[in-house]
Amino acid sequence: MTFLGLLSPSFENFKLQIKFIVDGQWTIDPQKESVYNGGICNNILLVDR
Numbered sequence: 001m002t003f004l005g006l007l008s009p010s011f012e013n014f015k016l017q018i019k020f021i022v023d024g025q026w027t028i029d030p031q032k033e034s035v036y037n038g039g040i041c042n043n044i045l046l047v048d049r
Contacts, residue, residue, distance in 0.1 A: 017042035 017035065019026045019042055028034055033044040 012048075014047050016045040016047060018045050019043065 017037060019028055021027075028041055028043045034041050035044055
């Protein structure tokens, strides 16, 4: 898995759409909540500060 960066938002309670790179391929975790946006499937990461 490759870590591409670090987010440090200054606001509370939000959703991020994320994917992972596994063996050079973008993928989602099929066991986690996901959403389609423009025909692309992403996982949802809920951030609660």
